Amino acid sequence: MTKVEHSKISATQFMFAIVCFIRSSSLLSALFASITNQDSWIVVIFGMIVCLPVIWVYVSLAKAFPRLNLIQINNQVFGR
Numbered sequence: 001m002t003k004v005e006h007s008k009i010s011a012t013q014f015m016f017a018i019v020c021f022i023r024s025s026s027l028l029s030a031l032f033a034s035i036t037n038q039d040s041w042i043v044v045i046f047g048m049i050v051c052l053p054v055i056w057v058y059v060s061l062a063k064a065f066p067r068l069n070l071i072q073i074n075n076q077v078f079g080r
């Protein structure tokens with residue numbers, strides 16, 4: 001296995017990731033809006049409710065293992 005390199009992404013790479021996220025979110029929203037018609041706001045609320053436990057897990061892991069990324073936390077908790 002190769003070692004994980006610690007590198008930072010550039011501002012251009014970050015901007016590209018944000019643009020891709022926004023574009024894919026708008027396409028998905030348009031798909032659900034065509035199916036649900038006027039009740040598409042329910043999808044947004046449901047999506048937020050579904051994401052809250054995932055965010056809570058990430059925040060809890062970040063507090064329990066400061067200065068480690070998810071791969072390092074996984075290796076430390078579960079071993080190799």
